[in-house]
Amino acid sequence: MKRSLRWxxxxxxIVCITDRVSEAQxxxxxxxxxxxxxxxxxxxxxxxPAAPLLVAAYAFVxxxxxxxxxxxxxxxxxxxREIAQLDARGQPRTR
Amino acid sequence: MIRRFFTxxxxxxxxxxxxxxxxxxxxxxxxxxxxxxxxxxxxxxxxWLMLISAFVCGIxxxxxxxxxxxxxxxxALAAAELTAVFGLLALVTGPLxxxxxxxxxxxxxxxxxxxxxxxxxxLAYLLVRNYGGPGSEKLAAAMALFGMAxxxxxxxxxxxxxxxxxxxxxVPTLPVDMGGPFWFCVAAFLLLYLLMLTMRVRLxxxxxxxxxxxRVGES
Numbered sequence: 508m509k510r511s512l513r514w515x516x517x518x519x520x521i522v523c524i525t526d527r528v529s530e531a532q533x534x535x536x537x538x539x540x541x542x543x544x545x546x547x548x549x550x551x552x553x554x555x556p557a558a559p560l561l562v563a564a565y566a567f568v569x570x571x572x573x574x575x576x577x578x579x580x581x582x583x584x585x586x587x588r589e590i591a592q593l594d595a596r597g598q599p600r601t602r
Numbered sequence: 603m604i605r606r607f608f609t610x611x612x613x614x615x616x617x618x619x620x621x622x623x624x625x626x627x628x629x630x631x632x633x634x635x636x637x638x639x640x641x642x643x644x645x646x647x648x649x650w651l652m653l654i655s656a657f658v659c660g661i662x663x664x665x666x667x668x669x670x671x672x673x674x675x676x677x678a679l680a681a682a683e684l685t686a687v688f689g690l691l692a693l694v695t696g697p698l699x700x701x702x703x704x705x706x707x708x709x710x711x712x713x714x715x716x717x718x719x720x721x722x723x724x725l726a727y728l729l730v731r732n733y734g735g736p737g738s739e740k741l742a743a744a745m746a747l748f749g750m751a752x753x754x755x756x757x758x759x760x761x762x763x764x765x766x767x768x769x770x771x772x773v774p775t776l777p778v779d780m781g782g783p784f785w786f787c788v789a790a791f792l793l794l795y796l797l798m799l800t801m802r803v804r805l806x807x808x809x810x811x812x813x814x815x816x817r818v819g820e821s
Contacts, residue, residue: 555701555702557636557637557638557702558637560638560641560698560699560701560702561637561638561640561641561698563698564641564644564645564694564695564698564699565623565641565644567691567694567695567698568644568648568691568695569619571687571690571691572687572691572794575687575798576798576801579798579801579802579805580801582805583801583804583805583808586805586808586809586812587808589812590808590811590812590815593812593815593819
């Protein structure tokens with residue numbers, strides 16, 4: 508019986524000390540559940556990278572201009588070939 | 603003159619475009635926007651050329667409406683197509699810049715909305731020309747006049763209305779190490795614009811010649 512009481516006292520002391528220690532530790536800041544914490548700068552891991560946007564913009568300009576020049580070249584070539592064929596036949600033909 | 607020197611000028615414009623990224627990479631970063639602000643070197647010339655081309659189309663459309671010269675109509679059609687091309691470039695590169703700088707792809711402010719409006723007017727011009735049937739040239743020419751009338755409003759919109767877009771004072775106040783690459787890009791785009799306009803007008807002239815050959819053959 509005495510031994511059991513002694514063990515009970517030891518356990519109670521440990522529980523009390525642990526509770527005090529946990530209270531003494533600083534609390535973690537709330538993570539957006541209880542309140543919003545404003546910051547001026549996003550952490551680097553959450554920032555939108557600029558390089559892909561820049562590369563996409565330049566690539567788009569190059570691709571569109573190249574495609575447009577190529578389409579002009581192709582359309583002009585078709586019309587000039589047709590004119591050359593008509594000229595080669597000596598006299599114009601109906602469609 | 604452009605026709606005679608077309609190939610050397612085309613090679614020159616390609617060389618300018620090849621050199622432009624080197625100059626842009628060596629230009630300093632903008633203080634608040636950083637790397638993404640380098641879209642400016644391609645975005646602003648494209649937007650300028652959209653407005654210049656809209657103006658060119660409007661002037662030639664007015665000449666066609668009042669004098670009926672076929673060459674004026676061909677110039678107007680070529681300029682309208684280039685307005686649509688450069689407008690597309692400006693309206694795509696702008697949101698890519700805005701996504702990082704403003705946090706949104708699009709903002710319904712005066713500059714962006716009026717630019718979109720001008721671009722849509724010239725898309726409508728091209729649709730009328732393609733699907734409008736006989737007589738659509740005059741209707742399209744009148745539309746181009748309305749499109750041209752919007753150009754000054756687009757340009758001054760950033761100075762008159764409250765907007766998030768950079769103002770027109772940005773370009774004249776560029777420091778030399780940013781202004782140099784910018785004006786280099788403007789020269790490259792302007793040269794390419796003139797060459798594309800020449801090619802597009804030639805295409806219309808050749809189409810007219812082909813039509814004439816078929817007409818003669820049918821009669």
